[in-house]
Amino acid sequence: MAGSAPPLRVLHVTAELYPWVKSGGLGDVAAALPPALAELGIDVRLLLPGFAGFLDAFHGITDTARLRTPFCPERVRVGLARVLGLECAAYLVDQPTFYDRPGNPYAGPDGRDWPDNHRRFGLFAWIAAELARGADPAWAPDIVHIHDWHAGLTPAYLAARPPPDPVRTVCTIHNLAYQGLFPAVLFPELALPAPFFAMDGVEFNGQVSFLKAGLFYGDRLTTVSPTYAREIQTPAFGCGLDGLLRSRAAELTGILNGVDPRVWDPRRDRVLPRCYGPEDVQSGKRAAQTELRRRLGLDDRPEVPLFGVVSRLTPQKGLDLLLPCLPAIVAEGGRVAILGSGDSDLEQGFARAAAAYDGRIAVEIGYDEALSHLIVAGADSVLVPSRFEPCGLTQLYALRYGTLPVVRRVGGLSDTVVDATAVSLAEDSATGFAFDGDGPQDLMSAIRRAGDLFREPALWQRMMRSAMAQDFSWAAAARQYAAVYHELCPDLSAQSLARSR
Ligand code: ADP
Numbered sequence: 001m002a003g004s005a006p007p008l009r010v011l012h013v014t015a016e017l018y019p020w021v022k023s024g025g026l027g028d029v030a031a032a033l034p035p036a037l038a039e040l041g042i043d044v045r046l047l048l049p050g051f052a053g054f055l056d057a058f059h060g061i062t063d064t065a066r067l068r069t070p071f072c073p074e075r076v077r078v079g080l081a082r083v084l085g086l087e088c089a090a091y092l093v094d095q096p097t098f099y100d101r102p103g104n105p106y107a108g109p110d111g112r113d114w115p116d117n118h119r120r121f122g123l124f125a126w127i128a129a130e131l132a133r134g135a136d137p138a139w140a141p142d143i144v145h146i147h148d149w150h151a152g153l154t155p156a157y158l159a160a161r162p163p164p165d166p167v168r169t170v171c172t173i174h175n176l177a178y179q180g181l182f183p184a185v186l187f188p189e190l191a192l193p194a195p196f197f198a199m200d201g202v203e204f205n206g207q208v209s210f211l212k213a214g215l216f217y218g219d220r221l222t223t224v225s226p227t228y229a230r231e232i233q234t235p236a237f238g239c240g241l242d243g244l245l246r247s248r249a250a251e252l253t254g255i256l257n258g259v260d261p262r263v264w265d266p267r268r269d270r271v272l273p274r275c276y277g278p279e280d281v282q283s284g285k286r287a288a289q290t291e292l293r294r295r296l297g298l299d300d301r302p303e304v305p306l307f308g309v310v311s312r313l314t315p316q317k318g319l320d321l322l323l324p325c326l327p328a329i330v331a332e333g334g335r336v337a338i339l340g341s342g343d344s345d346l347e348q349g350f351a352r353a354a355a356a357y358d359g360r361i362a363v364e365i366g367y368d369e370a371l372s373h374l375i376v377a378g379a380d381s382v383l384v385p386s387r388f389e390p391c392g393l394t395q396l397y398a399l400r401y402g403t404l405p406v407v408r409r410v411g412g413l414s415d416t417v418v419d420a421t422a423v424s425l426a427e428d429s430a431t432g433f434a435f436d437g438d439g440p441q442d443l444m445s446a447i448r449r450a451g452d453l454f455r456e457p458a459l460w461q462r463m464m465r466s467a468m469a470q471d472f473s474w475a476a477a478a479r480q481y482a483a484v485y486h487e488l489c490p491d492l493s494a495q496s497l498a499r500s501r
Contacts, residue, residue: 007043008485011141013128013151014046015105015121017083017090018263019369021053023104024312025257025393026147026174029224032260035087036478042485045139046090047131049124049150050079050099054092058083064091065135070191071123072097078127078135085262091136093127105150118182121210122190125153133163142489145170145481146218149180152210153190155217156202160193168488170481171218173211175390176232176239177316180210205240215244220484221252224391225412229254237388237411253484256415257391258474264373264397271373278468281402282461285377292378295371296337296362304333305454307447308379308403310372310394313342313350318385318408323349324440325447330360334451337379338363339371377401380460381433381450385443389413395432396472402464405432406446416472420453420463431467 012034016027034044048054055061058081066075077094093099098120103109106117114120127135128151134140144167146154155169187197187208197203202213215221223229231237233246245252266284267277273291276284286302293300307329311317322336323346329336338350338361347365354363364371376382382398384407391412395405399416407413417432424430435446454460 007041008143008489009043009045009139009141010037010143010145010485011091011128011131012044012046012145012147013125013154014147015049015124015150017046017048017054017086020057021048021051021105023106024175025224025391028260028263028393029174029257030147031086032258032474033478033481036258036474037481038087039475040478040482042482044088045141046083046086046088047124047128048090048092049105049120050092050094050096051105052100054081054090055094055100058090058092061092061094065130067127067130067135069123069126069130071119071126076123076127078131080136091127091131093124095123098123117180118186118208118210119189121150121180122153125151125210126157126191128154129157129161132158132167133161134165140165141167143168143170143485145172146214147172148174149178149209149211149214152180152212152214153192153202154214155219156192156196156213159217160196168219169217170220170222170484170488171214173215173221173223173232173390176211176223176237176241177388179204179212179239179241182208182210184208212241212244215241215248219251219488221245221248222481222484223252223254224257225415226254226256227414228388228390228411231388231411253480255477255480255484256412256472257393257396258477259393259396259400259472260474264376264400266377266401269373269377271370272377278402278465281464281468285380285402288374288378289380290378292337292374295374296364297359298335298337298362299359301335304335305380305451306335306337306378307406307450308375308382308398309336309338309340310375310382311340311384313340313346315343316387316389318387318438318443319346319383321385321438321440321443322383323353325444326353326357326361328444329447330357332448332451334447336361337375339366339368339375341365341367376403379403380454381406383443383447384408384413385435386410386413387438392416399431399467399470399472402468404450404460404463404467406443406450407432407434408438408443409434409436416470418466420449425459425463428462428466430463431470432463
């Protein structure tokens with residue numbers, strides 16, 4: 001009887017979870033997707049590394065298991081916590097010697113990766129596989145859904161020692177450029193059978209690749225936009241894994257990320273001086289812009305376009321293209337507000353520009369959630385000139401706040417921003433400005449197009465309304481993930497989905 005059958009159980013294995021531990025979009029996805037899946041009647045739990053950011057925040061962590069592992073002599077405690085604000089429970093790999101360290105999840109305060117990351121994330125994946133094998137007598141997953149290289153070894157451990165009841169795996173690529181590569185000499189420390197270090201296995205150009213393990217042994221693969229799913233099957237975007245991905249094309253699906261309205265919604269964003277919706281977008285954005293200009297020391301000229309950037313400063317994000325454009329933007333009357341951190345060359349270049357163009361270019365180096373909301377709301381346009389972009393969240397947030405993105409036509413940027421052309425403007429479908437090419441002049445011509453349209457307020461306002469009307473909901477994404485689960489476990493998910501209707 002469908003009503004008494006257990007729901008489909010899915011364990012999400014993720015190293016990041018907003019707001020506690022986040023270095024990029026993965027943290028946002030891990031916080032938003034599980035509740036959206038729970039809405040569909042799926043029984044979701046998370047597995048997280050025991051970073052201090054989690055252990056300090058979660059209360060009432062109970063003992064689920066103490067497991068022997070090949071990674072340390074002592075037993076490893078697996079805790080279980082209810083996470084406030086997230087409608088699902090989270091397991092934690094509570095091994096302080098591995099995870100209770102300063103810095104970000106992957107690197108120390110000096111920015112260098114921890115030398116034992118293979119063991120830190122090997123243990124993490126090992127515990128995921130143990131949970132799949134029934135380490136928690138009260139709950140075992142039907143599907144283990146791993147995210148990025150950090151969890152990549154999980155399907156390899158399951159292939160090496162299959163659980164008594166079959167467990168299927170889904171591997172989601174949030175960014176193919178981060179692969180978790182380690183020297184071959186470390187392979188014996190991972191407790192995988194020797195034959196797994198092979199081309200048909202975890203070996204990649206003579207090294208161990210955690211991500212490749214997930215892509216090779218995972219039952220289904222997903223990535224975070226349909227265009228990126230196609231791009232990564234080509235040499236230009238495949239980071240050397242395009243051949244493997246082409247061979248798995250039938251099992252690879254692109255599913256666009258959504259926007260979490262609990263965090264990003266101009267109608268109830270507490271950071272803003274005045275909340276707004278499409279009906280009062282102009283006055284709401286004006287208030288945000290006044291506050292932003294005051295906060296960053298930009299001159300008060302609402303009649304000129306203000307371009308915003310919120311980004312990691314890495315080669316991926318293409319912001320080296322922006323640096324040489326700054327004089328022209330200022331000369332043509334534009335203003336720029338930049339929030340980011342990363343490459344020191346870029347940090348210094350932007351800081352120099354801010355000093356040279358006081359009041360016209362403002363730069364904050366660092367990570368600042370509140371300021372990121374103020375920029376997304378207060379800027380007229382955000383710049384996302386990424387060289388590649390699996391999905392991109394900044395442009396999604398910007399669209400929702402009526403802030404028109406200037407993007408390079410790649411990956412998720414291409415799937416989510418409709419370029420302003422004569423046709424799209426006439427059809428009222430235009431939501432931003434897209435460019436091809438990889439030179440500063442290509443970015444500058446898109447910025448100029450944005451500046452020209454900004455000076456036609458009626459057209460700009462129609463575009464703002466079209467942008468705000470876009471629906472990037474997690475419910476839509478969750479339905480597509482549920483369809484992937486359904487293909488893997490047809491009987492179980494049919495029961496879950498039937499109950500949720
Ligand atoms: P990626 O995951 O490649 O960094 P995404 O666009 O998918 O890029 O996600 C980036 C996320 O990180 C967004 O939520 C963005 O607002 C946030 N972000 C990036 N840099 C900063 C920063 N310096 N301060 C605050 N938030 C930032």
